[in-house]
Amino acid sequence: MSSTVSHRTLTHLDRLEGEAIHILREVAGQCANPVLLFSGGKDSVCLLRLAEKAFRPGRFPFPLLHIDTGHNYEEVIAFRDFRAAQLGERLIVRSVEDSITNGKVTLKHPLQSRNPFQSVTLLDAIQEFCFDACVGGARRDEEKARAKERIFSFRDEFGQWDPKNQRPELWGLYNARTHPGENIRAFPISNWTELDVWQYIQREDLELPSIYFAHSRKIVRRGGSLVPITHLTPVREGEIIEEISVRFRTVGDITCTAPVESEASTVADIIFETAATTITERGATRLDDQTSEVAMEQRKKEGYF
Amino acid sequence: MGNLSSTPSPSKFIQPKIQDTGLLRLLTCGSVDDGKSTLIGRLLFDSKAILSDTLHAIERSSKKRGMETIDLSLLTDGLSAEREQGITIDVAYRYFSTGKRKYILADAPGHEQYTRNMVTAASTADLAIILIDARKGVLTQTRRHSVLANLLGIKHLVVAVNKMDLVDWSEFRFQAIKADYQLFAAKLGIHDVRFVPMSALLGDQVVDRGENLAWHEGPTLMEILEEAVVAEEAENAPFRFPVQLVSRPRSKEHPDYRGYLGRVESGSIAVGDEIIVLPSQARSRIAEIRLGNEILQEAVAGQSVALRLADEVDISRGDLIATVQDAPEPTRELTATLAWLSETPLSLGRKYLVQHGAQQVRATISALHQRLDIESLELHNASGIAMNDITSVSLTLQRPLAVDSYHDIRATGAFILIDEATNATVAAGLIRASKGS
Known part of the structure; x- marks a missing residue:
C-alpha cells in the first residue's frame, strides 16, 4: 500500500494514466447517465483498471455494457463475465442476435460479419437506458479517421459522427453538454498506442483472455490473413488447413478477426513483438477495415464506435 | 481462472530495455506547400514508426495518383473529404516513440480556418515546429504561426527551414532567413528559438544528419x-487542483471516506501541506493522497489522484484546491483574449457559459477591446467578433472563479466559452488579468 513518487520521474505511462483518469472523472462529473463499454478486449481491460484508479474505494459511477455480436470467442465472453463479477460492478449485455430477431438487422447471409450491426444494437441500448455518454477504449493510432476524432466526440440523435462539425477541444477542457437524445462518446485512451496498452497491462499486471497469448490453432491462409477455422468461418474448397502457433491482437467478431503467427506467450513477449512489429494492429488482423480506405470513417458516421 | 486468462511463463525472447522518459506534445505549423506533411511522414518513417501495412497502403495510393516514389504526406492526410481536396482541414494526432520519449504530434493545417485549428492544436503543445520554405523565407504565414504559438504559451519554438535541397543547400540562404526571423521574433518578445536547416523530402537533418548540410x-x-x-x-508552478468529483462511498469498509478527485494541473502537493479551497477560502491540511490502491506521499503535475483533508470542509465539483501561500483571488471580473472558433459571431449582451477547470459559470462579455489583425499583426479597436478573430475582452461572471493569468499557469488561466442554446464550444479564452489579483 505504499510507494513514493518523486519529482521528474513520471513516465509516459504515468502521464497517459493521469490524462485518462481525468477524462473518466469528467464523464462522471458532466454526464447524468454514462456507461462504459466493456468487451473483454485488452483496451477495455485497461479502461476498467483506469476506472478503478479513478473511483475506488467508491463504486464506478456507471454500469458496464457489452454489445455482443453472438460471434465472440467463448474464452472472451467468460473472461468478460468473470472480470465484471470480480469488480462487483453491473454488466449489461445486449446482443445483435436480438436485433436480428426483432427485424432491426437483416443479414445478407448467416455468416456475414456482425461487426457493422453493433451500431444498431448500441443505439437501441442507448435509447433503452437513456445513456447520455458511452465511454469506449478506441485509440487514435488504430485508424486514420480516429486520429481526428475528439476525446469527447459528439453524436447526434442518430448516433452519427460528423467529422466536419466537431466541437473544438482545447487544453483539458471537455464540453460534454448534450440535448436530450444526443450523446457523447468519450475515449480516455485516445492518446495511447498499442505498445502503450501492452506496457500498461504489464505494469499493472492485468489479466486478459487467453486467446491474446500464443496458442495452437487450426487456420488457413486467405488473402494475406490467417483465418481461424471455426463453425462461422469454415474451410473453403482447395484451402489447406494448418495448425500453427498464433495469438490474437484484437478480439472482435469471429468472422472478421484474424490472428497473427506468434510464439509470444507472455505480456513481455508481446511487448517485444509489438515494439518490433511491422504490421499495424487493425491492418492484417481486422478483415473488415480492408475493404476501403475510408471504411472506418463511413462506419463512424453511421454510429459505429 | 484456469485457461481463461494469462498465466505468466518464462519469456522466450530476450527483452530489450524500453526506456521511459515521459511525453512531449508538439505541434507542426505550416502549409502543405512547406512540406509539412512530408516532414511528419519523415519523422515517423525515420524513427521507424510507420508499419509495413500502412506503408503498403500509401504505396498503393501513391501509385494510384501516378507517383513513382512513396508520398510520405499521405500518412497524415486522414479523412476522405480532405483527400479529395488534397488538403488537411482539421487537427490530426500522430504518435511515435524513439525509445527515449513518447511523442504526441498535433498536425494543424495551414490553410482554411488556420487560426481555429492552430489554437486548438497549440493549446496542449509543449513545443512548436514552424516550417519555412527555404525558397520563400519568412512569410506573413510564418509570423502568424509564431504569434499564435507565442499567444498560446508554447515555450519552445523550433524554426525548420525546409527544402534546402531546392536552394543548393546554401548556408548563406539559411543564415539570412534565420536573421530575418530573429529580428521579427525579438519584437514579439520571443527569445527561445532554435533553427534547423533540412530537407524533409530527402531526410537531411530531420532524424539522420545526412551529407548535404555538413556545415550545420x-x-x-x-x-x-x-x-x-x-x-x-509545470511542476515548479504553484499547486492547482480543480475538484472534479467528491467521492463518498459510504460502504462498510469506508463508512466515512470523503475523497476529492482531480488532477494536479500544476505544481506538487505533499501530505501535511496547508491548502485553501476556493472560492470558499476554507483552509485545511492534506491528510492522504491516493492513486487507486496506492497511498502516495506526494503528487506532481500530471497525476490524477484523490485527496483527503484533515478537516471536514464543504467542497463540491468545480472548486479549486491551492496551496495557501500562492493561492489566486476569486473574481467576477476578467480580462481575457478570446480566439473565436464558431461560425456564429459573438452576440453581445447574450449570456455564455465559461468552462474553467471543472466549473461552468454564466458570463457576459462586458466590453470589447482590441482585435489582433492576424494578417498585418496590428491591433485595431474591435466592434464585433467573428470566426478566427483574436480579441481582448472584459467578462463579467455570474459567480466568482479562482483564476490565474494564462501566462503564469496554463490550466487555470484557460477557459472555453459555450453557447448555452446550441452547446457548441464557441471560443477559447486566455486570461490576462483579473480584478483582485
Missing part, C-alpha cells in the same frame, strides 16, 4: 525534440 553544426530536429525540457515547468 547544431542539433538535428530529432535531437532538439529529444532534449527539450518540459515537465519541470
